[in-house]
Amino acid sequence: MILAATIIWLALVVCVWLLWRGPPARANRAVETACHYGLFMALRLPLAMMGAGFAATLLPERLVGEFLGGESGWSGILLASLIGGLVPSGPMISFPLTLALAKMGVGVPQLVAFLTAWSVLSVHRLITWELPLLELRFTIARYAASLVLPPLSGALAALLIGSV
Amino acid sequence: MSNAEPPPPSAPPPRRRLVDGSLLFLIAFATASAIGCYLAKGPDAFVQALHDEVGLVLRVLPVVTGAVLLAACLQVLLPIDAVKRQLGQDSGWRGLLLATTLGLLVPGGPMASFPLMLAVMGAGADVAASVAFLTSWSVLGLQRVIVWEIPLMGGDFALVRFLASLPLPLVTAYGTVWLLRHLGARKGRP
Numbered sequence: 001m002i003l004a005a006t007i008i009w010l011a012l013v014v015c016v017w018l019l020w021r022g023p024p025a026r027a028n029r030a031v032e033t034a035c036h037y038g039l040f041m042a043l044r045l046p047l048a049m050m051g052a053g054f055a056a057t058l059l060p061e062r063l064v065g066e067f068l069g070g071e072s073g074w075s076g077i078l079l080a081s082l083i084g085g086l087v088p089s090g091p092m093i094s095f096p097l098t099l100a101l102a103k104m105g106v107g108v109p110q111l112v113a114f115l116t117a118w119s120v121l122s123v124h125r126l127i128t129w130e131l132p133l134l135e136l137r138f139t140i141a142r143y144a145a146s147l148v149l150p151p152l153s154g155a156l157a158a159l160l161i162g163s164v
Numbered sequence: 165m166s167n168a169e170p171p172p173p174s175a176p177p178p179r180r181r182l183v184d185g186s187l188l189f190l191i192a193f194a195t196a197s198a199i200g201c202y203l204a205k206g207p208d209a210f211v212q213a214l215h216d217e218v219g220l221v222l223r224v225l226p227v228v229t230g231a232v233l234l235a236a237c238l239q240v241l242l243p244i245d246a247v248k249r250q251l252g253q254d255s256g257w258r259g260l261l262l263a264t265t266l267g268l269l270v271p272g273g274p275m276a277s278f279p280l281m282l283a284v285m286g287a288g289a290d291v292a293a294s295v296a297f298l299t300s301w302s303v304l305g306l307q308r309v310i311v312w313e314i315p316l317m318g319g320d321f322a323l324v325r326f327l328a329s330l331p332l333p334l335v336t337a338y339g340t341v342w343l344l345r346h347l348g349a350r351k352g353r354p
Contacts, residue, residue: 145339
């Protein structure tokens with residue numbers, strides 16, 4: 001966490017320096033955007049983290065650990081992929097929820113599969129955005145081709161952390 | 165009353181309203197789970213959970229503050245328009261890589277990215293590039309990584325997930341093209 005904070009703040013310093021030297025209109029736009037984001041997140045992040053934290057106390061911890069834990073392997077990855085596709089929300093719920101799952105002992109490959117499924121297979125986004133805006137055949141083909149992504153990313157994550 | 169000014173020529177993309185359905189949903193979600201925790205687990209567990217959550221919010225606060233400021237700077241600094249202009253003219257490998265890069269850079273939720281995708285497709289990007297863009301925006305989007313993932317999950321987790329997700333836009337792009345061909349597609353464009 002300290003490393004992440006250091007990298008983020010260093011990158012921020014570089015960006016601010018670039019904006020400082022660039023055109024003032026661009027810097028103004030950045031300040032405006034930052035205020036908007038800040039307010040947007042200040043309203044949502046504490047609520048999301050509280051909600052996820054309380055919700056986590058209600059989940060059956062032993063069952064979650066058993067079916068999705070680091071030892072659960074492929075079956076855990078597949079189950080996490082299925083659940084991820086059903087989570088009907090934006091990042092403000094899914095990331096705190098992922099954190100709650102991590103605290104309950106869900107393994108990294110399973111968490112990665114869960115997040116991938118949430119981002120590419122979300123039924124909620126399919127209905128709200130893709131079906132109304134894009135051609136049906138294209139949407140079906142994209143969705144079908146994306147079915148392999150959550151298990152694939154989970155397996156790659158397992159390879160990366162060396163827990164195959 | 166202030167004078168109504170016309171929007172500047174380079175108006176920023178539409179923003180999410182501060183109070184919208186998602187905020188109301190979050191309030192309902194937090195309230196319901198807090199009540200559920202109190203009723204099902206008792207006052208002690210409730211206080212313990214509350215204590216943990218407040219501690220967590222305070223711990224991630226410095227990271228989130230930096231992340232939000234960084235995301236705002238990047239949104240202004242990154243050459244999204246330049247990549248978008250290139251994309252219409254290129255297909256094949258270069259188009260796929262450009263589409264993946266664009267998806268990675270584009271900030272915001274589906275509200276911003278779907279109209280952009282329609283614009284990119286209108287500019288002549290093919291099916292593979294469109295799918296690569298959509299998938300890249302979904303799994304690699306930097307804004308989400310910076311604002312949500314690193315503060316909450318930590319840099320190590322974010323790095324592993326990012327690396328594990330790097331090949332996904334290409335996999336879906338080729339998968340979709342293959343499926344459309346075998347579903348008997350006559351037109352190559354969505």
